Structures are given as structure tokens and as C-alpha cells.
Amino acid sequence: xxWTIPNTLTLxxxxxxxxxxxxxxxxxxxxxxxLALALFIGAAATDWFDxxxxxxxxxxxxxxxxxxxxADKAMVLIALLVITGLSGMNPWILLPATLIFFRETxxxxxxxxxxxxxxxxxxxxxxxxxxxAQMVAIGILFLGTGLDFLExxxxxxxGGLARLSDGPAGWATFVGIVLLxxxxxxxxxxxxxxxxKSLPHLKDPK
Numbered sequence: 672x673x674w675t676i677p678n679t680l681t682l683x684x685x686x687x688x689x690x691x692x693x694x695x696x697x698x699x700x701x702x703x704x705x706l707a708l709a710l711f712i713g714a715a716a717t718d719w720f721d722x723x724x725x726x727x728x729x730x731x732x733x734x735x736x737x738x739x740x741x742a743d744k745a746m747v748l749i750a751l752l753v754i755t756g757l758s759g760m761n762p763w764i765l766l767p768a769t770l771i772f773f774r775e776t777x778x779x780x781x782x783x784x785x786x787x788x789x790x791x792x793x794x795x796x797x798x799x800x801x802x803x804a805q806m807v808a809i810g811i812l813f814l815g816t817g818l819d820f821l822e823x824x825x826x827x828x829x830g831g832l833a834r835l836s837d838g839p840a841g842w843a844t845f846v847g848i849v850l851l852x853x854x855x856x857x858x859x860x861x862x863x864x865x866x867x868k869s870l871p872h873l874k875d876p877k
Contacts, residue, residue, distance in 0.1 A: 684742040687714035704813055771805065774862035
């Protein structure tokens, strides 16, 4: 494997994924929120740059193709764990997060089962939009939790989040939740597409 700039950016994105959670172990809020947001945005930006640079410089590789979706999933799932905790297990966050976790686990297991034929489950444009929607939603939700803590001096209570009447924090939280539900919908649609494409490979031999 050649350590090209695109591959390095992808690896850095993978390493940044657990860093989002680590921010809350070593920093007090709202600094942890801002640092997690900055790290998440920086890592999300590499999701576009690594692919663009790989195509531009003709440095596409099997290693990059393998690592890129893993880094994306790690970023999204770890960040969702943190957001769910910060939201006090609010059902408006918990339910779409659960749907996203379910789909990602299902598709990953499906790819593993298909083995050599997993190439039939190529990433579609809709799946890329799904990932984008997830990342934007998570970024805005981090902004909302940070503003909420900054304005009220505490995190949301169990089942509660900043409301529209709470000003910028409420609006950021509302927009983030709406985008998260949209992302969850796209997640289920793309998951069904992958399952449908895999059906011919799941039939028992006669």
C-alpha cells in the first residue's frame, strides 16, 4: 500500500472518529462540544477531499476504497452515541439514531456474508447523500448542544432538548433533529436497495 495524501486523509478521518467522544473525557462543557464540533467538521471535510484528490491525481486504491466507508460509519456512529447521551436519551434523537445503527449493522453483516460478491453492493449516489445528511445533522446537533449548555449552564434534562423558544440553541437543535430524521429515512431506503440487490446471491442452490 502506498501512503498517498488521499489515503492519509482517510486514515486521519478514521482516527478522528473516537476523538469526538474523547473530547468529553478531557474537556469541560461547552469546550468539549466546540472541540468535538470542530473535529467532526474537519474530519467530515476530508470525506470530500480524499475522494476528489484521489480522482484528480489518479491515486485511487483498493485500500482507500476499503477504508473510506469504514471511516464514514465510524464517524457517524460514534458521534451519534455522543449526541444520544447529550440529549438525555430523547426519543426524537434516539429513534432515528437506532434506525441508522440498525441499517449500518445490517448492511455490514450483509457485505460480510456475501464475501467476494459484495462488489454488487456498490455505493450509490443516494447513499452518498445519506452520509452527507447524517454528517450535516450531527454537526448542527453538536452546535445546538453547545449553545444550549452555554446559554443555560447545563445540559438538557432526560427527555428534554433546547426548544425553539430557547433561541439559537433551540433552532439549531430543531434543524438538526429534522435533518437527522431525513438522514434516517435515506438510510432505510438505501439499506432496502442493498438488500434487494443481494437477494439473487442469498438463494439456496438447487
